[in-house]
Amino acid sequence: MSPRILPSRPGPTSQPPAVGVRLAARGLVKRFGTTTALAGVDVDVADGEALAVTGPSGSGKSTLLHCLAGILPADEGAIRLRGQDVSRLNEAQRSLLRRKHYGFVFQFGQLLAELPAEENVALPAMLLGASRDDATRRAREWLGRLGLSGMEGRRPGELSGGQAQRVAVARALITGPSVVFADEPTGALDQATGHEVMQILTETTRAAGASLVLVTHDEDVAAWCPRRIEVRDGRIVSRGASR
C-alpha cells in the first residue's frame, strides 16, 4: 500500500496561510534533548518564490530547512504544502514526500560517485517510475539546459565543483518539484563559481515554476533571493527584502 503523503487532516494552526502560499509553517518547535533548535517559527513560501534563510552557525537555520523539507519531524507546529498538512507523516511518507515534491541541492556529496552525470540526474526520475530511456532523455535535456552538454558521461570526480553543483541542480529539478531546498549550495565553491551556480539555481528554479528555500550564512548568496528571513537562537529575528 503506498503511503498517503498529503493527508487533508487539519493541523493545529489557527491561522491559515494566504492564497498563493505553497509552503507554510506555523509555530514550529524542534528540540534536541534539552536544546531548543526551533522555538516557534512561522514562515510562508509563495508559489515560485525564492526565500533565503540566513543566520550564524548554530542559529537553527538548517534545522528549519530540515523540518520544512520533512527530513526531521517537528515536535510542535504544522507544515502545509499547497494547503495540505504534511507535518504528521511517518518516516516512509516523508521520504516519499521528499522524493515526489521536493528537490535538494546540498553543499556537496549528494551525487553518487559511481554514476556518470546523466545517471545521477536520471536517478530521481527512475525512482518515481520513469523508464531508464525516458529518465536519461530528460537528464540529457536538463544537463544541456545547464550548459553541461558533452559532460553526460563524466563522473562527479571528473567534474569541477561548479559543474558538479550544476549537475546537482539538474538532479533536483528533473522530477518537477514544488519546492527546491538548497543548504549552503555554494559553500565549497570560490566566489565567481558560487555566483554562477546561484544564477543558474535561481533562474532554473523560477523557470521550472518551483519555489526555492535557500539556507546560507553568506549575505552575497542570500542577495540572489528577493526575500529573506534571519534566524537566531531558533527564532526569526527579521524578515524582509534582500539587499
Next chain:
Amino acid sequence: MRALATVGPMLLRAGGPSGGRQHLRTTGLAVLAFAITTALALSTLGGLHAFQTRAATSSAFQDFYGDTYVQYAWIAVTLLMVPLISLGGAAARLGVSRRDARLATLRLLGATPREVVVLTVVETAWQGLVGAMIGVVGYIVLLPVWTLVPFQGGHLSLSELWVGPQVLLPPVVVPVLAAMSAGSTLRRVVVSPLGVAQRTTPAGLRVVRVIVMGIAVLGFFVAASMRGGEEATIVLVIVGMLAAVLGSLNLVGPWLIGRFGKALVQRAQTAPTLLAARRLVDDPKGAWRIVGGLALASFLAAILSIIPMLDRMERMDPHEQIFNQDLVTGGLLTLVITFVVAACSAGITQAAAVLDRRREYALQTLAGVPVELLDAVRRREALLPLVFVSGASAGLGLLMIVPFLGGLALAPSGLLLLGVCLGLGGLLVYAASEVSGPLLRTVLSETSVRPD
C-alpha cells in the same frame, strides 16, 4: 613521526558522534574475520596432523592406506587454505577504504608515505594479533567437535588433532600477513593522495589476468597427464597446480565481475539494478571480496561432485569400504568448511561496505531515496555476481575433472550433488550478506550528517 603517532589515530577514529561506534564495529569485524581464519586454519592443520600421526603407527590398515590419507589431507589443506587466506586478506583490507580518505588527508598535510603506511599497518597488525589469539581459543573450543567426525572406522582423538607448538604460530604469522596485505592495499594512497579524494573512472582490469589463469589450468592438465614418475611427486605437482588454479581465480574473478557489471549497466532498467551494476564496474575487486569465497567453494563443489561415484564403487574388502567412506566424509567436510568461510567472507565484507558508505547512504536518504532502495542495491550488488561467479566457477571445476573421469564427471548423481551444494551454499552466503540489512538501518539511524 611522534606527532603523527598522536594525531593519526585520532583522525582515523574521527567521524562525528557515531564515529567511535563505527570504528569499533569495523575493528570488531576485522578481528572476527582473523579469528575465524585462524581457528579454521588450525583445525585443518589439526586434521593433517592427526592423519600423519596415525600413518606413523603400524597396522595393516595404516601400512596400506596411511600415506594416501596424508596425501588427501594435504589436498584438503591446499583447497581450504586459499579461501582462508582470502578471508584473512579481506580482514586486513577491512576499513582501509574507510580510512584511506583520512590517510589521504594526512598525506596532504605533509605526512610521508612511510608514515602513512606505518600508521595503517600497525593498526591492522594489532587487529590481526587479537584476532589470531581469539582464533587459537576458537580452535581449542572446536577440538571436541572434530572428534565427533567419523574417520578410519572410529574417531580422531584430541591428542591427534592437537597441532602442538604450531599453535603459537598464528599470533606471529597472522599480524605479519595482515600488515603486508594492508600495506599493499594502501599503495594507491601513498602514490596519489588526490586519487583517493577524487573518485574518477577506474581503469579496467587487464586481460593478462585471464592469460595467467589459462596458463595455470594448462599446467594442471599437463600435471594430470604425467606418467612414469614417482607417485608422491606427481601428487605434489598436481596439488601445486590445483593451488595455482585456485589462486588464479582471485585474479580472474574481479575481471569477470567487471565485464559482467558492464553488461548489466547496458541492460539495467531499474534504479537498484543500475546502481548495483555501476558499483560492480566501479569496484570489481570489492565485489569479488564479497563473492570470491563462494566462487572458490563452487569450484571445489564441482571437483567433489565425483563423491557419489566413489561411494558406489565396488568394494573389495572392509578396509576399502572404510577408505571410500572417509573420502566422502572428508570431501563433504572440506566443502562445508569452504562454504562457511565463504559465508563469513561475504557477511563481513558487505557489512564493512555498509559502514564505509554510511555518509553516502545518509545523504541519499535526506534527498528522499528510500532505505528499501539502498537495501535493494546492497542485495543486488551481492546476489547478481554471486549467481554469476558460482556458475562460472562450478563450470571450471567440472572442466578440470573431465580429464580424470571423462563422461562420469557429468553423471546425473554428481550434477545433482553439485546443484544441491551450490543451492545450499548460495543460500548460506546470501543469508550471511543479509546481516548487512539491519546494519544498514542501524547505521542510518545513528549517522547524523549535515549536507554541509
